Amino acid sequence: MKILWADDEIDLLKPHILFLQERGYEVIPVTSGNDALDVMKEEQVDLVFLDEHMPGMGGLDALSAIKEIHPTLPVVMITKSEEEHIMEEALGGKISDYLIKPVNPKQILLTIKKHTEARRLVSERSMMSYQQEFREIGMRLMEPMDHADWTEMYKRLVYWEIELSETEDENIHGIFESQKAEANAQFCRFYERNYMDWLKGLTAKPTMSPTVLRERLMPMLGADRPTFLIVVDNFRYDQWKYLQPLFEQMFRVETDSLFYSIVPTTTQFARNAMFSGLMPSEIERKYPQYWVNEDEEGYKNQFESELLGENLRRNGIGIRHSYNKVLNAQYGWKLVEGVNKLMHNALNVVVFNFIDMLSHARTDSNIVRELAADERSYRSVTRSWFVHSPLAELLKELAAREVNVVVTTDHGSVRVDNPVRVRGDRDMSVNLRYKQGRLLEYDVKEVFEVKDPASIYLPKRHITSPYIFARNNDFFAYPNNFNQYVQYYHSTFQHGGISMEEVLIPWVVLRGRTQAQ
Structure with missing residues (x-):
């Protein structure tokens, strides 16, 4: 590995350079920013150490020039200055790290490993940790579990699925997939054994589609701030965890929980049940004008707003509320532009259908199949959509306001x-x-x-x-x-049946980072 080190006092750093050379690193020492750029025209380097204060071209100017040539090259600035404005300029120039002199050799070594070997080291550590966790999960699966235990088990599995997705070891991937399949088989048996008893109230039941708004949303509605319920159709828990770092740039996560979808795990049944607070046959009996059977003409979820209103009324909640369903980007951007109007409502429900459309498009389109070929790439495509979506822009708007934000879904999907x-x-x-x-x-x-x-x-x-x-x-x-x-x-993503991915779905409560505690 080749390190370029630019410092006008490079002679004083010979012990550091010798320390690195003894560990197999090749170090190219130079005394100015101009010399550093000359070297980079002739040599391929893996990392640059850059002194902030040098005669001629200083560290900040050299940083800009280096980033123009090699935008992704790790550059670490080393300086005697602790002035905040210099740190901010360096960070604005996309510096990889910032060290204050004096620095010791081991600090330099750690910085090199952090920026050039971190992925390999994290991957190796993840594999070692999972080998221990594999035994613990296996033993837990042999014990009796209730509905709360299964939510914790699924959280553990999703954590390891995302952690191990960064590794390239196919053997560890295969071991994990086998363990996840075994867990799924046991979860299905558990769900089938208990489902009817839950619905009849014969045993302690989890929060489910028809009860989630009453149990988790309605207690929030008496607060002195609007609540935004964002329902992302077909949004799996692993997708939420993959996107969570992006959300945390704007919000603090106050609640990260799961609830159980009813079956069939489809929009017609699960989302109508969620908004109405009723099971499908109860909707058909109480509100026949709002229920469309599978064999009947018409959109099966066209009365969600009405069902939500009836649910609020039955629970004695007389508030001003809105309902919007975003079926295309144009409508989504229009909604973002009108967010001020929504601030007058105690509850605003916004449904985003993109991920469900993506899963169906993956079945019908060869191009989408290639983009979302497996679980990892499916999460990646979801992230790409989110970053440039009206949903992300809406969340940015809400993060700066005194509001409650809940992100949830109606069901997940599974790769068959x-x-x-x-x-x-x-x-x-x-x-x-x-x-x-x-x-x-x-x-x-x-x-x-x-x-x-x-x-x-x-x-x-x-x-x-x-x-x-x-x-x-x-x-x-x-x-x-x-x-x-x-x-x-x-290998397409489908939903309607029983699996952890379809049934155990996210309920996330967010608070903007700029809001008062």
Whole structure:
């Protein structure tokens, strides 16, 4: 590794240079900024140490010139000055680090490793730590767990999924994926065992789609500030954790929690349940004008605003509120421009549909498939969208105001790779993760079967019309054209069934960093 060190007192730094050379580093010493630039025209270097005060071209001017030539090259400024304005100028010039003289050799060595080897060292440390965690997670999966334990387990798995995504060791990736698959299989069994009892109130239940607004949002609405509920359709917990550093540039995270989606984990069922505070069959019974069945014409979520209003009224909350659904960027930017008008409402609900559209586009578009080929790239595409989206701009506006901000979703999605055969008539629902129909044929061992939809508060289309749900990474495929069907949908992101990714979804409360405590 080649280090360029520019300092007009370079002779005094010979002990430091010798220390680095003994550890295998090649050090090129120069005495001015001009000399440093001359060297860089002839040599490829890995890092630059730059004295701030040198005759001729000083450190700050040299920094600007270096960044023009090599924008990503790590440059560390070393100076005797502790003046704040010099630090700010250096930071504004995209300095990688800032050291105050005198510096000792080990401090220099640590700085080099920090800026040239950090990724490798972090990767190695992550793998070592996960090997220990692997055993602990494995032992925990052998013990009985309740709904709160499962949320903590999923948080641990998401943490390690993101940590290990920075490593290039395929073996450790394979080990993690196997452990995650085992956890998912156990979670599905847990969910199936307890789901009906939760709905009937026979056992302690988690916060779920129909109760989340009553339990977590409505207690916030009496505050002396507006509340913004931002619902990002199909927003998985791992996507939230991947984006969290961007959010934390604007906000403090006050609550980072999960709640349970109902099944089917689709917008029609889960989001209508969330806004209404009711299960789907209860919506159909109480507000038939606001429920559109799968086999009926019309958009299935066109009455979310009305259902939200009814939910607030039933709970005795008479407040001024707004509802906006952002289906395209143009509407989103218009909403950002009008944010001042929303400040007069006690509650503002904003739904963003992009991530759900992305997951469906990934199925239909070869280009999007390549951009979001796996979990890691799917998170990366989500991040790229967020950085340049109206949502990011809206959050910047809200971060500077006295408001409560909640970010959540209606359901997640899972990457499917295991086809499960199912037959049915032409009235069978088309979703790949759940099916409803009169003449369904399937292997009962491969699905979560609900013969009576009323038992889980789902509308019944026919007298004999069961629901079946796919588990883990399964998806339903028709025997006709089976291979073609499997090839088309294999490795796509789907939702509607049971998996940790679909069911355990984020509820995040934020407070702007500039707001009073």
